Amino acid sequence: MNDLHLARRRPARLRRQIEELEESQIVEVWQLGFGRKNLIPLWVGESDMVTPAFIRHAAAEALEAGRTFYSYKRGEPELRDELTRYMNRLHGTPERPAPIAVDRVTVTTAGMNGLMMTMECLLEQGDEIVAVTPVWPNIFAAARIMGAVPRPVALDLTPQGWSLDLDRLLAACGPRTKAMFINTPGNPTGWMMSADEQRAVLDFCRRNGIWLIADEVYTRFVYDRATAPSFLSIAEPEDDLIVVNSFSKPWAMTGWRLGWLTTSPAFGETLGKTVEFNTSGTTPFLQHAGVVAIRDGEPFVKEMVGRCRVGRDLVHQALSALPRVEMVRPRAAFYAFFKVDGVRDTVQFCKDLLLETDVGLAPGAAFGPGGEGCVRLCFASSAARLSEAMERLAPALR
Ligand SMILES: Cc1ncc(COP(=O)(O)O)c(C=O)c1O
Numbered sequence: 001m002n003d004l005h006l007a008r009r010r011p012a013r014l015r016r017q018i019e020e021l022e023e024s025q026i027v028e029v030w031q032l033g034f035g036r037k038n039l040i041p042l043w044v045g046e047s048d049m050v051t052p053a054f055i056r057h058a059a060a061e062a063l064e065a066g067r068t069f070y071s072y073k074r075g076e077p078e079l080r081d082e083l084t085r086y087m088n089r090l091h092g093t094p095e096r097p098a099p100i101a102v103d104r105v106t107v108t109t110a111g112m113n114g115l116m117m118t119m120e121c122l123l124e125q126g127d128e129i130v131a132v133t134p135v136w137p138n139i140f141a142a143a144r145i146m147g148a149v150p151r152p153v154a155l156d157l158t159p160q161g162w163s164l165d166l167d168r169l170l171a172a173c174g175p176r177t178k179a180m181f182i183n184t185p186g187n188p189t190g191w192m193m194s195a196d197e198q199r200a201v202l203d204f205c206r207r208n209g210i211w212l213i214a215d216e217v218y219t220r221f222v223y224d225r226a227t228a229p230s231f232l233s234i235a236e237p238e239d240d241l242i243v244v245n246s247f248s249k250p251w252a253m254t255g256w257r258l259g260w261l262t263t264s265p266a267f268g269e270t271l272g273k274t275v276e277f278n279t280s281g282t283t284p285f286l287q288h289a290g291v292v293a294i295r296d297g298e299p300f301v302k303e304m305v306g307r308c309r310v311g312r313d314l315v316h317q318a319l320s321a322l323p324r325v326e327m328v329r330p331r332a333a334f335y336a337f338f339k340v341d342g343v344r345d346t347v348q349f350c351k352d353l354l355l356e357t358d359v360g361l362a363p364g365a366a367f368g369p370g371g372e373g374c375v376r377l378c379f380a381s382s383a384a385r386l387s388e389a390m391e392r393l394a395p396a397l398r
Contacts, residue, residue: 025366047380062288075107111246123148131181134367154370162191183215190330311379318390
């Protein structure tokens, strides 16, 4: 195009919600780490373990066998069956041994895609979504893309741990509230909602016609019980409940992009339509590996959780010995989310810390109200790597 054409050019517009999207503050710090040779990256939510060989081989075999065609919108039948059995094993109770039927399960291209499709289905311009914070910032971004308004309700940091004022959560809902978002166990705090609180929230949502979105991707990462309390154990199949899950964390499959949603059968059909216009279905040879991960992967999940328990204790012991640090030992998920006395601008603090120590942490400000003055460290790494990080951090946090 010549200069004359450029001079006459009227810039084409993006949707306002996209123009207004802010860069993640985690990414802002992360970019500063590019190319640093000695870096210990503890800022993102993943372990340093490669996906186990038996899962990688299952994908390679399915690829070799030619499973390369368009797939079922709601997922391959064998994977949906396997997921149904898996969730009934986890969330069945003596009163209701098998709360999940296969028509409630939809495979997604990981948790984020499940969340974004959920927002597409529920949220209109001006709708409000009430969410417990501090929380993974992608949730608010996804809601804002749809033109919705997030209403955060902050947890309180008490000496016993992060705690929710349930009355404050329910009082935050008003006539424009379309959905409530609860991430339990929570990223970044490790907070877990009790079964009684879940009953109260579900009951409130039922009475007020509010969708309940429960992000349970960390449900396996609990350190003093077998699994976290799940809304799936108490909800009826027809409830307006959407539970988000993912292969990313328990099976070390973050790069694969494989997850699933559990919903009412009717909402599952809606999702089937939505999938067509997002991904048109999830990669079939990866879905086959998902079947193998669930069927044969329990020993690996136990190993992964055991490793995180060691990491949690190591990090907690090292950090709580530092007078400027306030940290409660998380009961779940795989993050230390701790306050550092005197820190106001956590983005600048994480940048300075990175340049000084070559340890990458995520700024608390990114996670919304409640995260002020805090930083997040992912402890899903080897003990050797975490020990080295603690040695480097100690002088800087003293
Ligand atoms: C709370 C929460 N939900 C969902 C996800 C999505 O994970 P994925 O898209 O890899 O399944 C993450 C990832 O960190 C998360 O922390």
